[in-house]
Amino acid sequence: xxxxxxxxxxxxxxxxxxxxxxxxxxxxxxxxxxxxxxxxxxxxxxxxxxxxxxxxxxxxxxxxxxxxxxxxxxxxxxxxxxxxxxxxxxxxxxxxxxxxxxxxxxxxxxxxxxxxxxxxxxxxxxxxxxxxxxxxxxxxxxxxxxxxxxxxxxxxxxxxxxxxxxxxxxxxxxxxxxxxxxxxxxxxxxxxxxxxxxxxxxxxxxxxxxxx
Ligand SMILES: C[S@@+](CC[C@H](N)C(=O)[O-])C[C@H]1O[C@@H](n2cnc3c(N)ncnc32)[C@H](O)[C@@H]1O
Numbered sequence: 243x244x245x246x247x248x249x250x251x252x253x254x255x256x257x258x259x260x261x262x263x264x265x266x267x268x269x270x271x272x273x274x275x276x277x278x279x280x281x282x283x284x285x286x287x288x289x290x291x292x293x294x295x296x297x298x299x300x301x302x303x304x305x306x307x308x309x310x311x312x313x314x315x316x317x318x319x320x321x322x323x324x325x326x327x328x329x330x331x332x333x334x335x336x337x338x339x340x341x342x343x344x345x346x347x348x349x350x351x352x353x354x355x356x357x358x359x360x361x362x363x364x365x366x367x368x369x370x371x372x373x374x375x376x377x378x379x380x381x382x383x384x385x386x387x388x389x390x391x392x393x394x395x396x397x398x399x400x401x402x403x404x405x406x407x408x409x410x411x412x413x414x415x416x417x418x419x420x421x422x423x424x425x426x427x428x429x430x431x432x433x434x435x436x437x438x439x440x441x442x443x444x445x446x447x448x449x450x451x452x453x454x
Contacts, residue, residue: 243360243404243407243409245313245336247405247407248314248358249314251406252293252317256314256317256319259317259320260294260296260320263354264294268434271382273300274433274441275353275382275433275441276297276300276380281301282348284305284307285306285348286306286307286346286349287307287347287348287349287351288308288311288342288347288349288350288351288372288373289309289310289351290311290350290351290365291313291337291352291353291355291358291359292310292312292321292332293314294321295320295324297353298321298325303325303328308329308330308331309330309342309347310330310331310333311333312332312335313334313336315334318332337355337359338360338364338365338368339364344371344372345372345374346373346374347373348374349377349378349379350369350372350373350377350379352365352369352380352382352383353381353382356381356383356414357409357410357412358409362417363421366379366421370421370444370446373446374446375447375448375449377445378445379442379443381440381441381442381443382439382441383414384412384435384440386413386414392410392411397411414440424446424447425446426447427442427443427444428443429441429442429443430443
């Protein structure tokens with residue numbers, strides 16, 4: 243995966259994306275991901291790799307201070323068009339190198355993005371950086387099975403799937419290991435396709451708490 247290829251592939255996907263990933267089982271899964279989420283009035287929320295804004299459609303965004311970033315102009319334009327009468331800010335930005343302040347957001351949301359960016363660890367580190375201490379990251383994504391490798395079939399098709407703009411082999415446990423001093427996993431539940439897709443809620447560790 244690299245940014246240049248993703249830009250091209252998501253230009254193509256932008257026209258079809260909602261027909262595949264914002265309908266049927268995906269829509270059902272998204273609804274489940276946000277079913278117990280209660281945002282507080284005026285909270286600062288960041289959507290990372292917002293795409294066509296499929297998640298935005300599921301939340302009451304009126305009294306929230308939302309920023310949405312994506313690397314693809316074409317995906318971003320779809321989202322902008324849907325929410326043109328809203329106060330949501332849409333910014334073209336690389337999720338692995340965000341021009342956003344440290345410890346600014348109350349909640350960061352990353353749906354189907356850690357499996358897409360070239361470097362999931364860089365992206366997670368950036369999500370943690372811009373998140374306030376004790377803030378939460380809500381992740382909806384597909385990961386390699388816990389504690390075992392990909393099946394031979396998935397190993398064989400992984401390069402092809404990567405060409406389509408996503409990776410079925412990102413290992414969340416490895417990401418956790420690399421960042422475990424800065425986060426606590428509060429929720430990790432299967433959400434779709436036998437646990438291939440998971441809902442994960444991460445809390446950013448408040449370093450002041452550790453020193454106490
Ligand atoms: C599979 S789509 C997910 C979109 C949306 N979050 C959703 O749940 O439908 C992945 C998105 O990540 C974006 N993306 C890919 N690489 C990126 C990067 N380096 N920085 C920011 N966004 C990126 C793509 O343009 C695309 O919109």
